[in-house]
Amino acid sequence: MRDYSITIIENQEKKQKPDPNQLEFGKHFTDHMFIMDYTEGTGWHDPRIVPYQPISLDPAAMIFHYGQTVFEGLKAYKTQDNRVLLFRPEKNMERLNMSNDRLCIPQIEEEFILDCLKQLISMDQDWIPSAEGTSLYIRPFIISTEPYLGVAASKTYRFMIILSPVGSYYKEGIHPVKIFVEREYVRAVAGGTGKAKTAGNYAGSLKAQEVSEKLGYSQVLWLDGIEKKYIEEVGSMNIFFKINGEVVTPALNGSILEGVTRNSVIQLLNHWGVPVTERRISIDEIYESYKKGLVEEIFGTGTAAVISPVGELNWEGEKMVINDGQTGALSKKLYHTITSIQNGNEPDPFEWTVEVKPNC
Amino acid sequence: MRDYSITIIENQEKKQKPDPNQLEFGKHFTDHMFIMDYTEGTGWHDPRIVPYQPISLDPAAMIFHYGQTVFEGLKAYKTQDNRVLLFRPEKNMERLNMSNDRLCIPQIEEEFILDCLKQLISMDQDWIPSAEGTSLYIRPFIISTEPYLGVAASKTYRFMIILSPVGSYYKEGIHPVKIFVEREYVRAVAGGTGKAKTAGNYAGSLKAQEVSEKLGYSQVLWLDGIEKKYIEEVGSMNIFFKINGEVVTPALNGSILEGVTRNSVIQLLNHWGVPVTERRISIDEIYESYKKGLVEEIFGTGTAAVISPVGELNWEGEKMVINDGQTGALSKKLYHTITSIQNGNEPDPFEWTVEVKPNC
Numbered sequence: 001m002r003d004y005s006i007t008i009i010e011n012q013e014k015k016q017k018p019d020p021n022q023l024e025f026g027k028h029f030t031d032h033m034f035i036m037d038y039t040e041g042t043g044w045h046d047p048r049i050v051p052y053q054p055i056s057l058d059p060a061a062m063i064f065h066y067g068q069t070v071f072e073g074l075k076a077y078k079t080q081d082n083r084v085l086l087f088r089p090e091k092n093m094e095r096l097n098m099s100n101d102r103l104c105i106p107q108i109e110e111e112f113i114l115d116c117l118k119q120l121i122s123m124d125q126d127w128i129p130s131a132e133g134t135s136l137y138i139r140p141f142i143i144s145t146e147p148y149l150g151v152a153a154s155k156t157y158r159f160m161i162i163l164s165p166v167g168s169y170y171k172e173g174i175h176p177v178k179i180f181v182e183r184e185y186v187r188a189v190a191g192g193t194g195k196a197k198t199a200g201n202y203a204g205s206l207k208a209q210e211v212s213e214k215l216g217y218s219q220v221l222w223l224d225g226i227e228k229k230y231i232e233e234v235g236s237m238n239i240f241f242k243i244n245g246e247v248v249t250p251a252l253n254g255s256i257l258e259g260v261t262r263n264s265v266i267q268l269l270n271h272w273g274v275p276v277t278e279r280r281i282s283i284d285e286i287y288e289s290y291k292k293g294l295v296e297e298i299f300g301t302g303t304a305a306v307i308s309p310v311g312e313l314n315w316e317g318e319k320m321v322i323n324d325g326q327t328g329a330l331s332k333k334l335y336h337t338i339t340s341i342q343n344g345n346e347p348d349p350f351e352w353t354v355e356v357k358p359n360c
Numbered sequence: 361m362r363d364y365s366i367t368i369i370e371n372q373e374k375k376q377k378p379d380p381n382q383l384e385f386g387k388h389f390t391d392h393m394f395i396m397d398y399t400e401g402t403g404w405h406d407p408r409i410v411p412y413q414p415i416s417l418d419p420a421a422m423i424f425h426y427g428q429t430v431f432e433g434l435k436a437y438k439t440q441d442n443r444v445l446l447f448r449p450e451k452n453m454e455r456l457n458m459s460n461d462r463l464c465i466p467q468i469e470e471e472f473i474l475d476c477l478k479q480l481i482s483m484d485q486d487w488i489p490s491a492e493g494t495s496l497y498i499r500p501f502i503i504s505t506e507p508y509l510g511v512a513a514s515k516t517y518r519f520m521i522i523l524s525p526v527g528s529y530y531k532e533g534i535h536p537v538k539i540f541v542e543r544e545y546v547r548a549v550a551g552g553t554g555k556a557k558t559a560g561n562y563a564g565s566l567k568a569q570e571v572s573e574k575l576g577y578s579q580v581l582w583l584d585g586i587e588k589k590y591i592e593e594v595g596s597m598n599i600f601f602k603i604n605g606e607v608v609t610p611a612l613n614g615s616i617l618e619g620v621t622r623n624s625v626i627q628l629l630n631h632w633g634v635p636v637t638e639r640r641i642s643i644d645e646i647y648e649s650y651k652k653g654l655v656e657e658i659f660g661t662g663t664a665a666v667i668s669p670v671g672e673l674n675w676e677g678e679k680m681v682i683n684d685g686q687t688g689a690l691s692k693k694l695y696h697t698i699t700s701i702q703n704g705n706e707p708d709p710f711e712w713t714v715e716v717k718p719n720c
Contacts (some may be wrong), residue, residue, distance in 0.1 A: 025509065025510055026420070026508055026509025026510050027507075027508060027509075029419075029420060029507075033419060052419070054416040054417055054418055054419070055417060055419055056414040056415070056416045057414055057417065058414050059389075059393060059412070059414070059415055059520055059522050060386070060389060060499075060522060060524075063423070063424065063559075064423065064501060064559075065429075065431055065499070065559060065562070066559050066562035066563055067427045067429065067558075067559025067560045067562060067563035068562075068563045068566060069424065069425075069563070071425055102567060103563055103566065103567070104566040104567055104570055139420075139425070139509060141424060141425060143424050147387075147389075148386055148387060149385065149386025149387075149497065149524060150385055150386050151562050151565070151566075151569075151595075151596050152566070153566050153570065160419055162419050162420060164420075164509060184551055185552075186550070186551030186552050188552075189549040189552065189585040189586075190546070190585075191544055191545045191546030191585060191588075192545075192546050192549065192552070192564055192585065193560070193563070193564045198427075198560070198563060198564075199423075199424075199425060199426050199427025199559065199560060199563070200427045200553070200558070200559060200560015200561070200563050200564060201560070202425070202426035202427060202428075202511050203427035203428045203429070203463055203553070203558060203559070203560050204552055204553045204558075204560060205511070206426075206428060206463065206464040206511075206512070206513050207462060207463070207464055209511075209512070210464055210513065225549040225550075225551060225552065225585060225586070226549075226585070226586045228551075235511075236511050
């Protein structure tokens with residue numbers, strides 16, 4: 001590892017913290033942020049923790065025009081005995097570099113960035129809410145900054161980490177959502193950027209989301225871009241189906257995001273002896289199984305919600321109501337187990353959590 | 361139209377202009393820029409022309425995370441008698457709103473923005489280079505600015521126009537380029553964002569471009585994302601084939617950008633009585649025609665190059681050399697005619713050019 005030294009400029013005017021009972025997702029930000037710059041020839045340089053503040057960019061900066069950018073999302077949790085835990089952060093660093101590769105952005109040194117992240121969280125640890133279901137959302141991201149309008153990889157980048165205290169995703173208890181199976185719009189296609197965590201995938205998804213919301217659905221189920229037949233993701237989550245005692249989830253095919261929660265769910269199911277298979281799943285198959293009464297549970301997995309049960313699936317007007325619109329037993333058990341490991345309330349047999357030591 | 365008044369803050373320190381013989385594309389920017397903001401409830405407001413300067417954004421601004429953004433590209437030309445001409449700018453405004461619709465960005469008032477653009481160009485008209493093949497490149501763009509990490513359409517936006525004097529695309533005369541037919545990566549797919557001029561399409565294209573450059577090719581030819589068989593675009597241009605006396609170009613299918621130069625070429629060919637068809641074209645068909653000696657010319661069309669002849673097409677190792685690697689007669693005629701209309705050197709039978717009056 002390179003011998004970096006991190007410059008720290010402490011915020012002298014600490015912000016007032018939001019009411020922990022009124023926390024919304026991604027609206028409030030802590031006192032500090034991490035920044036590191038990249039210049040062709042020099043590499044990544046000048047890592048620093050500075051007061052959270054606006055950044056200044058040339059209007060021609062490439063991020064504004066050609067979207068060369070990647071990001072990650074993970075959380076820090078406060079345990080009952082006041083320790084701070086991260087959940088599998090090395091997976092996020094690994095995926096960030098995988099996204100970097102697809103977007104032609106220079107690789108970061110994963111261990112070093114994880115150290116910087118820990119230091120940043122340490123400084124802002126008073127911002128981590130402690131009520132059940134709350135956490136500190138962590139957003140690392142890299143933007144291309146060269147002021148140049150040619151379509152080419154940027155020669156300069158900025159890496160940043162910002163932190164946001166977030167409330168419980170399920171304020172009134174875990175409840176199933178209604179999902180619309182999308183047939184017109186496509187999130188990603190093999191050979192595209194679906195596997196990478198990059199802005200364009202999300203920008204392209206807004207229209208379908210808007211249309212489905214108008215129809216009374218909270219998310220869309222994305223089908224593959226080629227045959228519009230095989231299931232890919234739900235909203236910005238991975239998806240699982242429990243059919244006749246067996247759990248299935250779409251296999252990673254290059255256009256599906258490799259979710260950390262997805263991976264954790266598969267490991268847990270294997271550990272519990274619940275049969276789980278990663279394979280291609282068509283929407284027709286789900287419908288056939290539904291008609292036979294075999295679809296027991298459907299749930300999305302992601303960092304924000306952890307487990308998001310699906311209560312209804314609307315496929316071209318056919319409304320499939322899953323488990324009477326109630327949260328299934330397996331969904332509940334997965335949610336409880338993963339959040340308990342994350343919060344340090346239950347043993348961590350997989351060594352998923354990483355402690356952030358004060359002033360590390 | 362709403363009664364906007366444009367605030368103007370003149371730059372007191374005029375920048376030194378770059379050497380007109382050393383102009384590169386998109387590297388230099390003029391003294392002023394146009395800005396207008398959008399806030400939910402208020403709409404677009406506060407249109408202003410201000411000195412070209414960095415902009416300041418919250419690190420959580422949505423543009424940095426979810427890429428909700430659109431842009432346009434057009435040019436202003438100086439005529440021999442010192443008038444300033446725009447080329448079909450209403451087409452760009454129209455396309456900007458089409459892109460806005462796909463990206464869930466509020467519509468702009470096309471005529472008003474065109475007026476603002478003329479005023480901006482008027483103020484910076486000394487920056488328009490006058491040598492043959494040079495022009496002032498115009499980049500309108502809209503970015504999402506709300507500081508929020510939820511995946512949703514932003515509630516605030518910034519519209520900007522920046523200007524960049526650009527040199528001749530063909531410093532040493534128009535010359536054909538070598539193109540690599542891309543089979544692994546995909547630019548766009550039906551149901552995606554290919555038809556919109558939005559950042560993510562360009563970010564996703566960088567990797568294929570990087571790979572093809574390493575193989576000695578200057579651009580890639582994009583095939584459709586479904587069958588990887590039908591021709592879509594070349595690099596960031598539309599593409600035309602002259603086969604046995606007939607010109608063909610891929611039909612607009614939702615994943616191809618509706619190029620202004622593409623449309624102008626089709627109109628010119630019709631005007632000249634050259635048969636031209638918009639239809640689905642497979643790469644196999646091109647190869648078959650090539651083997652029969654029927655492929656006479658291939659060229660890309662776009663705002664930057666106008667006409668970019670293709671001298672070689674590499675399809676899975678099969679190298680098709682087109683017109684002995686020389687620029688064809690039709691490519692030359694199209695380039696000459698379009699640039700002459702743009703520069704005001706030839707009559708403009710289609711009323712494509714729009715004059716920018718001083719101090720309008």
